[in-house]
Amino acid sequence: MTHQLDDTDRALINRLQDDLPLTDRPFAAIGEALDLPESEVLSRLTRLREDGFITRFGPFFDAAALGGAFCLCAMSVPEADFETVVTKVNAHPEVAHNYEREHAFNMWFVLATENAEEIETVAREIEAETGIAVRRFPKEREFYIGFRVAA
Amino acid sequence: MTLDAIDRRIVEATQAGLPLCATPFAEIGDSLGLEGADVIARLVKLKERGVIRRIGAAPNHYRLGMLANGMSVWDVDDAQVDALGAQVGALTFVTHCYRRPRALPDWPYNLFAMVHGSDREEVQEKRAQIAVLLGPACRGSDILFSSRILKKTGLRLRRKEG
Numbered sequence: 001m002t003h004q005l006d007d008t009d010r011a012l013i014n015r016l017q018d019d020l021p022l023t024d025r026p027f028a029a030i031g032e033a034l035d036l037p038e039s040e041v042l043s044r045l046t047r048l049r050e051d052g053f054i055t056r057f058g059p060f061f062d063a064a065a066l067g068g069a070f071c072l073c074a075m076s077v078p079e080a081d082f083e084t085v086v087t088k089v090n091a092h093p094e095v096a097h098n099y100e101r102e103h104a105f106n107m108w109f110v111l112a113t114e115n116a117e118e119i120e121t122v123a124r125e126i127e128a129e130t131g132i133a134v135r136r137f138p139k140e141r142e143f144y145i146g147f148r149v150a151a
Numbered sequence: 152m153t154l155d156a157i158d159r160r161i162v163e164a165t166q167a168g169l170p171l172c173a174t175p176f177a178e179i180g181d182s183l184g185l186e187g188a189d190v191i192a193r194l195v196k197l198k199e200r201g202v203i204r205r206i207g208a209a210p211n212h213y214r215l216g217m218l219a220n221g222m223s224v225w226d227v228d229d230a231q232v233d234a235l236g237a238q239v240g241a242l243t244f245v246t247h248c249y250r251r252p253r254a255l256p257d258w259p260y261n262l263f264a265m266v267h268g269s270d271r272e273e274v275q276e277k278r279a280q281i282a283v284l285l286g287p288a289c290r291g292s293d294i295l296f297s298s299r300i301l302k303k304t305g306l307r308l309r310r311k312e313g
Contacts, residue, residue, distance in 0.1 A: 013208065013210060013215070016207050016208035017207050017208050017210060018205070018207060019205045019206055019207060020169075020205075020206040020207055022176075022191045022194055022195055022198075022206070023191070024174055024176065024177065024187060024188075024191075025173055025174060026175065026176075027173060027175075028173070038173055039173075042171055042172065042173065045171055045208075046171050048208075049171065051214075052211050052214050053210065053211055053214045053215060054208045054209065054210060054211065055209045055210070055211045056167075056168050056208070056209040057168050057169055057171065057207070057208050057209070058165050058166070058167070058168040058169040058206065059162075059165050059166070059169075059194070059197075059203045059205075059206045060203065060204045060205050060206070060207070060209075061162065061166065061202060061203055061204070062201055062202055062203070062204055065200070065201060065202040066154070066162065066202065067154075072251065072263075074258075086301050089301075090301060090302045095302060096302075097300070097302055097303045098300075098301035098302040098303075099297045099299070099300055099301060100297065100298045100299040100300075100301055101222065101295040101296065101297050101298065102295060102296050102298055103293070103295045104257070105257075105258070105295075107301070108222070108295070109301075109302070135254050135257075135258065136252075137251040137252065137254070137263075138251065138252065139249045139250075139251060140249070140250045140251055140252060141233060141236065141249065141250040142247075142248070142249050142250075143236040143237050143239065143240025143241075143248040143249065143250075
């Protein structure tokens with residue numbers, strides 16, 4: 001544990017999850033709202049980033065708008081084979097992230113490829129390599145509001 | 152939706168994060184041979200087009216005390232799922248909310264909502280709030296807690312030639 005958050009850190013984390021003003025000196029604008037000098041906004045943000053309270057600071061892109069295709073996939077992997085299957089699935093660079101979840105469908109991962117056909121190609125490769133069906137759950141509609149945590 | 156070559160270079164220069172300095176847009180411009188004002192104008196356009204959703208901090212849920220996360224899944228009447236999905240997505244504790252196809256007979260759920268909380272009990276309480284909101288339009292639900300991250304790499308824009 002590197003340091004505890006003080007009230008100013010919490011206020012800053014909350015404000016920094018909202019949009020950064022698109023101006024020459026955006027951190028000065030944020031500092032004004034919080035009654036902090038620009039230099040302190042930057043030093044606190046740098047520390048919060050280094051200490052891992054903030055994992056990234058920058059634009060959030062709509063992945064689909066950048067081109068490419070994405071698909072949530074699920075597999076029902078027998079416990080005894082789990083580690084072997086993890087290795088085979090993760091070996092595909094198209095697997096962007098992969099979570100073990102407590103359910104009959106116990107492996108959930110996202111495929112990210114250049115186009116929709118490649119989703120099918122990779123999913124079929126994984127099925128051939130593992131002998132386990134890859135269920136495809138493509139996004140049909142997103143109800144996007146935001147991604148915010150109260151610090 | 153297409154990005155021109157300069158847009159793509161701005162995306163590539165910023166997808167790992169903005170420089171944490173007083174004039175981040177000017178610094179990005181320096182690295183690309185652009186004025187800071189051009190970078191800002193491009194970012195404004197990318198936001199208007201929805202390519203950029205927002206510019207800000209990605210909080211680390213775990214470090215902020217949100218130790219549990221569950222993927223709640225719901226079987227919602229097709230005629231009502233879009234209207235109700237929008238309401239679920241608007242709940243402050245739901246970070247992602249999607250309509251996805253069912254995989255019958257094993258998987259009757261068509262609405263997915265990611266719920267975060269300080270522990271599983273809190274996540275379950277929040278799940279109960281979603282159940283109340285959905286009411287009789289919901290025929291069944293489940294929640295899948297994550298027990299392990301097996302792989303996590305950020306989504307990255309592939310480099311295009313030229």
